[in-house]
Amino acid sequence: MIEVSETSLQSMLEKAVNEAKINHTSPLMSMTKEIKKIDPILFFEAAKKSAMDRTFWSSTADNFTVVGVGSAYDLIAETNRIEQTEAVWKKLLDEAIIHNPYETPGTGILALGGMSFDPTKQKSVLWKNFPHLAFTIPKFMLTEWEDACYLTMNIQVGKDDHPLQLADKLKRTEDMLLNTSGYLPEEPDIDKTEEVAPTEWKRTVKYATDFIKEHSADKIVLARERLVRLTDEAVVSTTLNKLTDTQPNSYVFAFERAGDCFVGASPERLVKQDKNDVLSTCLAGTAPRGKTKAEDARIGTSLLHDEKNRREHDFVVKMIRQSMENFCSSIDVPEEPVIYPLKNLQHLYTPVNATLKEGYSIFDIIGELHPTPALGGVPRNKSLAFIREHERVDRGWYGAPVGWLDSNRNGEFAVAIRSGLIQGNQASLFAGCGIVKDSEPEAEYEETNIKFMPMLSVLGG
Numbered sequence: 001m002i003e004v005s006e007t008s009l010q011s012m013l014e015k016a017v018n019e020a021k022i023n024h025t026s027p028l029m030s031m032t033k034e035i036k037k038i039d040p041i042l043f044f045e046a047a048k049k050s051a052m053d054r055t056f057w058s059s060t061a062d063n064f065t066v067v068g069v070g071s072a073y074d075l076i077a078e079t080n081r082i083e084q085t086e087a088v089w090k091k092l093l094d095e096a097i098i099h100n101p102y103e104t105p106g107t108g109i110l111a112l113g114g115m116s117f118d119p120t121k122q123k124s125v126l127w128k129n130f131p132h133l134a135f136t137i138p139k140f141m142l143t144e145w146e147d148a149c150y151l152t153m154n155i156q157v158g159k160d161d162h163p164l165q166l167a168d169k170l171k172r173t174e175d176m177l178l179n180t181s182g183y184l185p186e187e188p189d190i191d192k193t194e195e196v197a198p199t200e201w202k203r204t205v206k207y208a209t210d211f212i213k214e215h216s217a218d219k220i221v222l223a224r225e226r227l228v229r230l231t232d233e234a235v236v237s238t239t240l241n242k243l244t245d246t247q248p249n250s251y252v253f254a255f256e257r258a259g260d261c262f263v264g265a266s267p268e269r270l271v272k273q274d275k276n277d278v279l280s281t282c283l284a285g286t287a288p289r290g291k292t293k294a295e296d297a298r299i300g301t302s303l304l305h306d307e308k309n310r311r312e313h314d315f316v317v318k319m320i321r322q323s324m325e326n327f328c329s330s331i332d333v334p335e336e337p338v339i340y341p342l343k344n345l346q347h348l349y350t351p352v353n354a355t356l357k358e359g360y361s362i363f364d365i366i367g368e369l370h371p372t373p374a375l376g377g378v379p380r381n382k383s384l385a386f387i388r389e390h391e392r393v394d395r396g397w398y399g400a401p402v403g404w405l406d407s408n409r410n411g412e413f414a415v416a417i418r419s420g421l422i423q424g425n426q427a428s429l430f431a432g433c434g435i436v437k438d439s440e441p442e443a444e445y446e447e448t449n450i451k452f453m454p455m456l457s458v459l460g461g
C-alpha cells in the first residue's frame with residue numbers, strides 16, 4: 001500500500017498510472033476528502049441517475065452510514081468463498097495508492113457486500129443477480145460518522161489510462177452525486193401480499209420437532225417467504241429512510257445488483273472489528289413487545305426466565321464462544337442475557353467481547369461463525385442437512401453475513417435477517433424461527449409474522 005499526501009486528483013491518478021506501467025499491475029487509487037454535510041439517503045437517491053448499482057449500510061445506534069455508488073472492483077466468488085476473497089482483498093490493498101488523512105472508520109478503500117446462506121445450494125432464478133459471495137469496492141462513497149461527511153473516490157487504473165480524462169470524468173460524476181434534490185420520491189402502495197405455502201411450513205415445523213426428538217438434534221431454524229406486490233416500482237431510498245427512522249438498534253442495509261435490491265434492518269450483529277478488538281453478539285429467543293410499559297416489562301421478564309427461549313439462546317452463546325476461541329484471546333461473556341428491545345419484538349441478547357490474535361482477520365471470524373445457531377441450528381451439520389432437504393424457500397443472502405471492511409482493520413457484519421429482495425414492483429420477504437423440541441407450529445408461525453413487520457410496514461406508501 002502506498003500512502004500519499006497528494007491532494008490533487010489528477011496527480012494521484014498520474015502516480016497510479018505510473019505504478020501500473022512500472023509494476024505491470026492495475027492498482028486501485030483511492031482518495032478521501034471531508035465534504036460539507038449531506039443526507040446519505042438523498043445521496044443514495046441522487047445516485048439513481050447515474051444508473052450505477054448502489055450500496056447502503058447504516059448502524060443506526062452508532063450514527064454511522066456508508067453509501068456506495070458503482071464499483072471500482074467487484075470481489076466475486078461462487079465457491080471457496082472466504083479464502084479466495086481474502087487473498088484478492090490483500091493483493092488489492094498491497095498495490096493500492098491511497099490518500100486518506102482521516103482515521104474515520106469506513107473511509108478509503110472499503111469492501112461492502114455479503115454472501116448467500118448456503119453456497120452448496122443451487123441458486124433459484126429469484127437470486128440470479130446475487131453471486132454466492134459479492135463484495136463491492138464502490139467507485140464513489142459517502143461516509144457519515146459523528147456529524148461529519150467524507151467522500152471517497154476509488155478507481156482501478158491501467159497503464160494506458162489518461163489521468164486528465166479520468167479526473168474530469170470522476171469530477172463530473174461527483175458533482176452530479178452531490179447535487180441532491182432535497183426530497184425523496186413517494187413510495188407506491190401495496191397492491192397485495194401473499195404467503196408462500198404457510199400450511200406446508202407449519203407441517204415442516206412439526207416435522208422438525210419430531211426429527212429433533214428422534215435424531216438427538218437440538219435446534220433447527222426454519223424460514224419462510226412472503227410476497228409483496230406494489231402498485232408501482234419500489235423506491236428503495238424511501239424504504240431505507242423509513243427503516244432508519246423506525247428500526248433503532250439495527251443495521252439498515254441495501255445491496256443493489258443489476259437493479260435488484262436486497263434490503264433489510266437487522267438487529268443481529270455477527271461481528272464488529274476495531275483493529276484488535278472484536279465484538280460478537282448472541283441474539284436468539286424472541287417475544288413480542290407489550291402495549292403498555294408494564295405489560296412490556298412483564299413479557300421481558302418472562303422471556304428471560306422462559307426455559308425454551310433460554311435453551312435456544314444458550315446454544316448460540318456456547319457456539320459463538322467456542323468459535324471465537326479459535327482466533328481470539330481474552331474472551332468475555334456475561335453469565336446472563338439481557339433484553340434487547342426492538343420496535344415490534346424483544347430478544348435475548350448476550351455480547352461477546354474478545355481480542356483478535358495476531359495473524360487473523362475478520363474473514364476468519366465470519367467463516368467460523370456463519371451460520372450461527374440463530375440461523376442454522378445445533379448441531380450445525382444435522383440442522384443444515386434438514387434445512388437443505390425440507391425448507392422450501394431459496395434463502396439467497398437472507399440469514400447470511402452482510403457488512404463491510406476497510407483497509408485499516410475496521411469492519412462490521414450483521415446477519416441479514418428482517419430483510420427482503422426487491423425486484424421492480426415485487427418484494428420477497430423472509431423470516432425464520434429457531435425450532436426446538438417443544439416448539440408449537442402455530443406459535444412459530446405467529447412469530448414469523450411479527451418478524452416480517454419491519455419490512456412489511458415500510459413497503460408501500
Ligand SMILES: C=C(O[C@H]1C=CC=C(C(=O)O)[C@@H]1O)C(=O)O
Pocket residue numbers: 221268283284285286312347373374375417418430431432433434451
Ligand atoms: C431467523 C430469524 O431470527 C433469528 C434471530 C433472532 C431470534 C430468533 C428466534 O428467536 O427464533 C432467530 O433465531 C429471523 O428474524 O428471520
